[in-house]
Amino acid sequence: xxxxxxxxxxxxxxxxxxxxxxxxxxxxxxxxxxxxxxxxxxxxxxxxxxxxxxxxxxxxxxxxxxxxxxxxxxxxxxxxxxxxxxxxxxxxxxxxxxxxxxxxxxxxxxxxxxxxxxxxxxxxxxxxxxxxxxxxxxxxxxxxxxxxxxxxxxxxxxxxxxxxxxxxxxxxxxxxxxxxxxxxxxxxxxxxxxxxxxxxxxxxxxxxxxxxxxxxxxxxxxxxxxxxxxxxxxxxxxxxxxxxxxxxxxxxxxx
Numbered sequence: 001x002x003x004x005x006x007x008x009x010x011x012x013x014x015x016x017x018x019x020x021x022x023x024x025x026x027x028x029x030x031x032x033x034x035x036x037x038x039x040x041x042x043x044x045x046x047x048x049x050x051x052x053x054x055x056x057x058x059x060x061x062x063x064x065x066x067x068x069x070x071x072x073x074x075x076x077x078x079x080x081x082x083x084x085x086x087x088x089x090x091x092x093x094x095x096x097x098x099x100x101x102x103x104x105x106x107x108x109x110x111x112x113x114x115x116x117x118x119x120x121x122x123x124x125x126x127x128x129x130x131x132x133x134x135x136x137x138x139x140x141x142x143x144x145x146x147x148x149x150x151x152x153x154x155x156x157x158x159x160x161x162x163x164x165x166x167x168x169x170x171x172x173x174x175x176x177x178x179x180x181x182x183x184x185x186x187x188x189x190x191x192x193x194x195x196x197x198x199x200x201x202x203x204x205x206x207x208x209x210x211x212x213x214x215x216x217x218x219x220x221x222x223x224x225x226x227x228x229x230x231x232x233x234x235x236x237x238x239x240x241x242x243x244x245x246x247x248x249x250x251x252x253x254x255x
Contacts, residue, residue, distance in 0.1 A: 025065045026223075028055050029085035029215075032070040033161040036186045037247050038091050050247045054108060055089050057239050058214075061230035074140045074160065077102060080215055086223060088215035091180070093142045095209040103216045105227040108240075110211030110254030113143055113202040116169065116184055117176035118195055125200025130154040136165035136174035143178045146207045151178075170195055178202065182252070211254060 030047065034040035038051040047068050059066035071079045073090070080088055080102060087105075094104045115135075117123040123130055131153040137144045139158040147156050157174055159165040165177045166187045176199070187193040216224050234240045235253070244252050 025067050026059065026062070026087065027067050027069045027085040028059070029069045029071050029076055029079060029088045030055075030090045031073040031076060033073055033163070035091060035162055035183060038183065050243065050252075051089060051091060053243045053246075054234075054240070057234045057243060058089075058108075058227060058230040061233040061239075062226050072160070073138070077215065080217060083217075086216075086220070087227065090215075091183075091212050092215050093209050094211060094213045095142060095145075095207070097145070098215070103218045103220070103224060104213035105216065105224055106231055107211030107213045107254075108231050109252045111180055111182045111252060113146060113178060113208060114181040114184060114198045115176050115178050115200050115202060116188070116196050117199045118169075119197050121175065121199065123176045123199050125202055127151055127153060129199075130176060133175040134173070136168055136177040138162050138165060138179065142208050143180070146202055146204055147178050149207060150202075150204070166193070182248070 030039050030051070035049075035051075037049050039047055039049040042048045047070075052068070055066065055068065069079075069085045071084070076088055076090060076092075077098070079085055088102075089108075092098070092104075094107060098104070115123065115125055115130075123133065127150050130151050132155075134155045134157055135147055135151055136157045136159060137147045139160060144156075144158060147154075157165070157168070159168070162179060162183060165174065165179075168174045169177045170192050181198065181201070184198065188196060188198070214224075214227050216227070231240075240253070
């Protein structure tokens with residue numbers, strides 16, 4: 001009987017330890033390409049930015065050790081599905097199309113998309129204004145989906161990174177680019193972006209969805225619940241606002 005008791009006690013201990021080690025280190029995937037002010041590498045090679053600080057806050061709220069894993073943007077969902085990471089937190093919009101493949105946490109921010117062009121350009125957010133023009137956009141993004149849906153009368157040029165299409169805009173190789181309004185700000189206020197300005201805000205709820213969330217495998221419901229609880233916790237205790245005020249002078253969470 002004592003032997004059986006010891007065996008049962010050992011089994012319980014193993015199960016408890018396994019539960020603790022289930023997420024001994026949560027791997028959070030971000031895009032390898034710089035995307036300021038959300039995520040970029042500092043001079044010391046470490047990742048920094050608003051979204052990186054939010055990742056750290058979410059992990060602290062979950063009481064988890066986390067490792068940031070960098071993956072090229074166009075391969076980030078396949079990397080999640082092949083379990084190279086446990087969640088994506090890389091400014092990925094929650095959309096119906098993506099939800100056919102993966103699941104999402106609750107949103108943790110929402111900013112509008114814009115079209116940017118030279119200051120003397122007549123381009124606007126209206127489809128007629130881009131007819132016959134070359135519009136640049138990052139591949140595998142909701143912005144690319146919007147351009148394909150609404151700007152079919154333009155020549156669409158896709159890029160692997162956000163910076164690449166901005167460089168081509170400055171060089172005159174494209175007439176306009178489409179991207180996140182907030183991510184565009186460092187470019188527009190920098191030396192190279194003085195040529196250009198926001199020409200219009202782009203809206204399509206079916207394309208852009210309700211905002212940005214953490215991408216997860218569909219079977220990882222427990223991790224989803226914990227991330228949702230952590231997002232709510234940092235919103236409630238002021239951590240989210242304290243981080244955001246260091247970067248923005250408006251409510252990035254959105255309505």
